[in-house]
Amino acid sequence: MTPLIFVTGGVVSSLGKGIAAASLAAILEARGLKVTMMKLDPYINVDPGTMSPFQHGEVYVTDDGAETDLDLGHYERFVRTRLSRKNSVTTGRIYENVIRKERRGDYLGATVQVIPHITDEIRRCIDEATEGFDVALVEIGGTVGDIESLPFLEAIRQVRTERGPEKALFMHLTLVPYISAAGELKTKPTQHSVKELRSIGIQPDVLLCRSEQAVPDSERRKIAQFTNVSERAVISVPDVDVLYSIPMGLHAQGLDDIVVNQFKLADKAGPVDLSMWEDAVDATLNPLDAVTIAVVGKYVDHQDAYKSVGEALKHGGLRQRTKVTLKWLEAQELEGSDMAALADVDGILVPGGFGDRGFEGKVLTSQYAREHKVPYFGICYGMQAAVVDYARHVLGLEGANSTENDRQSPDPVIGLITEWRTASGDVEKRDDKSDLGGTMRLGLQEQRLKPGTLARELYGKDVVEERHRHRYEFNNRYRTQLEDAGLVIAGKSMDDTLVEVVELPRSAHPWFLACQAHPEFLSTPRAGHPLFIGFIRAARERKAAGQPLAEAHA
Structure with missing residues (x-):
């Protein structure tokens, strides 16, 4: 016993x-x-x-x-x-x-x-x-x-x-x-x-x-x-x-x-x-550098909702003796704003979430980070927001959205698998009375990374495992269009059917990466996580370059 x-x-x-x-x-x-x-x-x-x-x-x-x-x-x-x-x-x-x-x-x-x-x-x-x-x-x-x-x-x-x-x-x-x-x-x-x-x-x-x-x-x-x-x-x-x-x-x-x-x-x-x-403890108390990261979410007034995200960001700093200060921003409050709240940060992270409240603010956050070359890290819903942003503002699909928020979207770049995997190509009707529990992609799953990408460089290997918790997926019907428009699909499921990681080429952006999984769940103070370490490093480099976001915005 x-x-x-x-x-x-x-x-x-x-x-x-x-x-x-x-x-x-x-x-x-x-x-x-x-x-x-x-x-x-x-x-x-x-x-x-x-x-x-x-x-x-x-x-x-x-x-x-x-x-x-x-x-x-x-x-x-x-x-x-x-x-x-x-x-x-x-x-x-x-x-x-x-x-x-x-x-x-x-x-x-x-x-x-x-x-x-x-x-x-x-x-x-x-x-x-x-x-x-x-x-x-x-x-x-x-x-x-x-x-x-x-x-x-x-x-x-x-x-x-x-x-x-x-x-x-x-x-x-x-x-x-x-x-x-x-x-x-x-x-x-x-x-x-x-x-x-x-x-x-x-x-x-x-x-x-x-x-x-x-x-x-x-x-x-x-x-x-x-x-x-x-x-x-x-x-x-x-x-x-x-x-x-x-x-x-x-x-x-x-x-x-x-x-x-x-x-x-x-x-x-x-x-x-x-x-x-x-x-x-020594790395925390005696940092050699400091960065400020904006976390743009839905539940920022209750930060326990993002407990692992906050810890993983700090772990990413620990590995580089960098103090990470978190600036919590309510996504909904950014809608219709001039985005000035992002003008004093060194990097931006959009975490996971559910529902339409604040989603447009997350899309605007992705757009701001993309256009102003701010290091951007999207997790789960943060990846979906980045895809919607790119579809709308680069590919030109003004009505692009997730079917979680707009079932009538003319361009549902994010949707349930059943909504874009039908043989006829028609969207299947959802059963809104089905149980919420047990309907998601959950747990540890493998993904294959594309050679030459930022994701592959950060992980240092071709196949990685991450934990998932989500229902909606990148709609494969838009894969070719988005890739042709410059979005890099850096990671896919082992059977090549699900998009796991998207990023921008480094010729277009210094550090823009978003993943469908939740890497924060595998971060520890002992080793950190390669994506969080890379993100904090990018924030440090931006700060060291001496270009405040306010100047970039101007």
Whole structure:
């Protein structure tokens, strides 16, 4: 049985359970252990694929096409293990599995109940996702005291009771607020949060105390006394300027030693090597250069919707010791403007999205970047906007559009595959009542790059793999026309049927590339991603050339 670290949260949400868990996982991995991670989310949605980014933030996609919680993005950025749909489980999926079994008669006529059937299914999913690893961290979404998380908490209580402390450890993340009027850190919320956990049979082994400032030893002793947790296991986790410094802070307080000793892993765990994280922190704090990148999207007021994009841009800067400042721009607000908001940036990125709101602003952004020779990086919807821009403003197809936004477009250069793959050439009618979930091209897929292109140069190989999440595609009926007009199709699916990457020749533009996939999902602070590294390099070169966009615009 894989030793399991169960991570819970108390007092308030958004304390950073996922990052704290991922940081501990990174330390254990740095000691030579094989580590995996898992998220148990209490919402009833089967997955977050149909949830609003305003409510839930980014939908992260795994190699096998699972649409998951954004915390899996944190996990994969901190540890090398590639995760799958097994690593993201919701209440909705648990109940779906149990109901399917009940309908098949698997329970032999028994009354199906939360205990044991729901909790048994939760435990089965945990075992399935964690088998074969030295250590697994399992994060429970939500906050202790929420009604919806009770089945998960009961399931992990059962695991600890059956397997004992050598195979299951409880780590609780809680808040120690600073009350400025009193000039004091207050431990009472933590005491009550632990009391709530103990009322359902869970005694934490470790407390991670989140606070604005380091928790003094006197307060740590007080917390230990009132929560029945060893003082050495009361860990201070203050706010930090650099996210990637957290592993060093946890290691300095001996958190990994607590885990190794409790699980008796000393024979497997070697000395820690956190040099890669130290390098990332040093590059962040001591940059040699700086650039400003505009991110033109639909959800910029809720930046968690673009969590991986923001991180990948910073990773691209880390590899070159370049500070990347992000300027978030609402695409809709650019419509009808003079585009002056783009006049002080060194590069422009248009990320993925859905729906017609702000799409025209994205098309105008592509046009501006193309005409003013600004480095442009389009991702998913950003690629589709670039294709529409090129069709309208270079090829002369004024009505060009995506059928997602205009079903009557005379030139649907972007559409569903079924809309341009019919034998007769007629557009098939869409079923607007079909489920939104499960209708997209999802997961890791191979693509072949064209020799001599910017994409091929950046990747350094002919065939690459990227993760996808989209429904609409480049319409192949316009491929020849657009290529004849100068658009370079730099990447295609392995069967040559789907366009994956478009770009402009470097004789026409210094750096203009757009891809249908989501390369941000494969970027890590350890290595970055070749497209993001290349994009930031192009932004640096533009800045070094001393030609501000305001001059180019004039």
